[in-house]
Amino acid sequence: MRTRKIFDNLLKRMKEPRKFIQVLLGPRQVGKTTLSLQLEKKLKIPSTYISADTATLEDLTWLEMQWESARQTVEKEALLIIDEVQKIPNWSSLVKKLWDLDTRNQINLKVVILGSSPWLMQRGLSESLAGRFEILPITHWNYQEMRDFFDISLDEYVFFGGYPGPVSFIKENDFQRWLNYVNDALIETTISRDILLMTQVNKPILLRRLFQLGCNYSSQILSYQKMLGQLQDAGNTTTLAHYLELLAGAGVLTGVYKYTNQSIRNKSSSPKFQVYNTALMTAQSNKTLQEAKKDRVFWGRLVESCVGAYLVNNIRGTQINLYYWREQNMEVDFVLKKGDSITAIEVKSSPRKEKLSGMNAFVKAYNPSKVLLVGEQGIPLEKFLSSTIDKWIS
Numbered sequence: 001m002r003t004r005k006i007f008d009n010l011l012k013r014m015k016e017p018r019k020f021i022q023v024l025l026g027p028r029q030v031g032k033t034t035l036s037l038q039l040e041k042k043l044k045i046p047s048t049y050i051s052a053d054t055a056t057l058e059d060l061t062w063l064e065m066q067w068e069s070a071r072q073t074v075e076k077e078a079l080l081i082i083d084e085v086q087k088i089p090n091w092s093s094l095v096k097k098l099w100d101l102d103t104r105n106q107i108n109l110k111v112v113i114l115g116s117s118p119w120l121m122q123r124g125l126s127e128s129l130a131g132r133f134e135i136l137p138i139t140h141w142n143y144q145e146m147r148d149f150f151d152i153s154l155d156e157y158v159f160f161g162g163y164p165g166p167v168s169f170i171k172e173n174d175f176q177r178w179l180n181y182v183n184d185a186l187i188e189t190t191i192s193r194d195i196l197l198m199t200q201v202n203k204p205i206l207l208r209r210l211f212q213l214g215c216n217y218s219s220q221i222l223s224y225q226k227m228l229g230q231l232q233d234a235g236n237t238t239t240l241a242h243y244l245e246l247l248a249g250a251g252v253l254t255g256v257y258k259y260t261n262q263s264i265r266n267k268s269s270s271p272k273f274q275v276y277n278t279a280l281m282t283a284q285s286n287k288t289l290q291e292a293k294k295d296r297v298f299w300g301r302l303v304e305s306c307v308g309a310y311l312v313n314n315i316r317g318t319q320i321n322l323y324y325w326r327e328q329n330m331e332v333d334f335v336l337k338k339g340d341s342i343t344a345i346e347v348k349s350s351p352r353k354e355k356l357s358g359m360n361a362f363v364k365a366y367n368p369s370k371v372l373l374v375g376e377q378g379i380p381l382e383k384f385l386s387s388t389i390d391k392w393i394s
Contacts, residue, residue: 026138027251046073051083077108092128139313143385161279215284219304223270259323303349314389330358342368348375
């Protein structure tokens with residue numbers, strides 16, 4: 001049974017004495033359910049898997065009945081896995097009540113909760129379950145995993161991204177089926193079920209257009225005013241910023257903000273769009289892999305977005321923050337900050353020699369701990385994507 005690296009951490013926690021609810025948070029189609037089912041097999045204790053993903057019909061009574069059924073399987077210990085629990089209104093108060101009751105009665109029922117709407121999950125966790133849970137972020141698959149599990153090449157990873165589900169279509173060279181899968185099973189399901197169904201969105205069309213715009217402009221900086229012009233909507237910048245946060249919470253698209261010494265100004269800066277998975281960017285372009293590689297400008301943006309996706313996924317659950325930097329026409333692609341340590345990163349996909357005036361200006365202004373050139377004439381892209389993020393920041 002092949003498992004992702006994160007599985008070892010989950011298994012270690014579940015072998016410990018019952019102390020915390022383990023919460024697996026991550027976007028759709030990255031393997032949360034698979035991890036939990038692999039956990040069932042590995043632990044070899046009585047286990048119960050339930051899912052509220054069918055959902056809005058499931059309610060608190062259903063959840064309490066399922067929990068009671070799981071209790072009946074406990075001899076020495078047992079496992080209860082609850083998938084998409086955030087689909088049940090007010091779930092966290094009931095989970096708190098049941099968990100605390102088991103603690104008082106010394107019922108050794110270990111609990112794992114899975115969720116693909118992190119902002120809803122974390123709201124419920126903070127409201128009712130403080131001190132009773134640990135979070136394990138489940139991110140999009142990285143290059144090393146896609147290479148080792150599915151023999152995906154570097155160029156294929158840059159283009160097709162890190163979704164394991166449609167890998168067979170890549171191997172069969174069936175681009176249209178891959179495209180349909182990403183658009184229908186991933187993008188549409190995430191937007192309609194994980195965002196629009198679960199939270200109040202007054203302008204759903206605007207949110208969809210923002211997602212498309214963000215994918216088309218991934219790795220590029222765009223002010224909120226320019227976004228409104230592109231989207232041809234009479235909305236306001238606060239609405240766009242909120243919708244971008246919802247898309248980030250679903251693990252599809254985020255905004256990277258400008259680095260300054262004054263953190264209060266970061267959020268007011270123009271965001272740099274960044275997809276969490278380059279498949280989302282590719283699916284909006286309708287280019288094939290061969291067409292993308294011939295389009296040097298698009299391929300350059302795709303490579304930079306691939307590096308950005310690596311960074312936004314790998315800083316989850318750490319104390320590392322991610323920014324970009326720009327002054328006038330000088331720019332640094334990415335800036336990592338952890339405490340007093342700063343790493344400036346420039347991405348280069350072309351063999352042409354180019355002046356790094358932005359990096360030089362940033363070094364003079366902020367004296368970073370490390371400066372990295374990723375790609376041509378620098379750290380090979382494959383090596384960068386195959387390393388842990390700790391390697392790049394002191």
